[in-house]
Amino acid sequence: MEQQEASARPFRVVILGAGFGGLEAAKAMAHAPVEITLVDRHNYHLFQPLLYQVATAALSPGDIAWPIRAIFRRQRNLSVVMVEATGIDTAARLVHAGEDLTLPYDALVLATGATHSYFGHDEWAPVAPGLKTIEDATDIRRRLLLAFERAEVTDDAEERRRLLTFVVIGAGPTGVELAGAMVELARHAMPREFHRIDPAMALVVLVEAGPRVLPSFPEELGQVARTSLERMGVQVLTNTRVTGCSATAVE
């Protein structure tokens, strides 16, 4: 009897996460005889590659976040549920979500992404936000812009120098893009907006523990990136391991 019921209803696929992985999985099943439930804690898909531009005020959050429902407006075999998944019961084939929601599935696609790592220094999180979410990007933008505002009003030269020094730790693609965009912001976007300070005097330091920037790319590309950054005014420190971070200094 139970078997008959199971074969009468459509095959249920639950996809957790509407990042690139979840979206591609859902689209690939657009014409399959399945019933898809796409679950995400947000109602938007975030285009993470451009987070650094939100962090440096070149784009607004809405420019890189697309409503998931709009993306799948025409996909009739898919429904979107905005909720945080809290657990999976693989024996019962159930996803637990939110306060008391359970979502049964025949197949589960787990595409919940990854988060950044502090390499064993989680205590740095409050002073050094990662760059994975809209909240991270707007937090970095707030800190960045506030530093210029505070530098404008202080009479203490040493404090002004500190406020206008920005350190990016890690010269992977995100660190390289972010450091470059910070210098562009200081040198090209802001100069005439402040009257007591010269934003172009801001110092952006990119610190990398390994021997070169963009370690996951071919060496010559890393060299080209380093030369471009230095030409733009970024100070690049390789073979330099950060050992401490506080609200006012990086060791």
Ligand SMILES: Cc1cc2nc3c(=O)[nH]c(=O)nc-3n(C[C@H](O)[C@H](O)[C@H](O)COP(=O)(O)OP(=O)(O)OC[C@H]3O[C@@H](n4cnc5c(N)ncnc54)[C@H](O)[C@@H]3O)c2cc1C
């Ligand atoms: C700053 C930055 C720049 C990047 N630049 C590039 C680039 O230039 N080129 C490139 O190819 N890649 C780039 N990447 C990497 C790329 O963005 C990731 O590889 C990609 O986003 C991973 O896709 P994903 O679907 O696995 O996870 P994500 O895109 O992280 O999606 C995971 C989704 O799952 C949801 N989720 C997580 N947990 C739960 C839960 N418990 N309940 C409900 N929903 C949940 C999240 O809200 C999210 O929407 C960049 C990444 C970052 C952070």
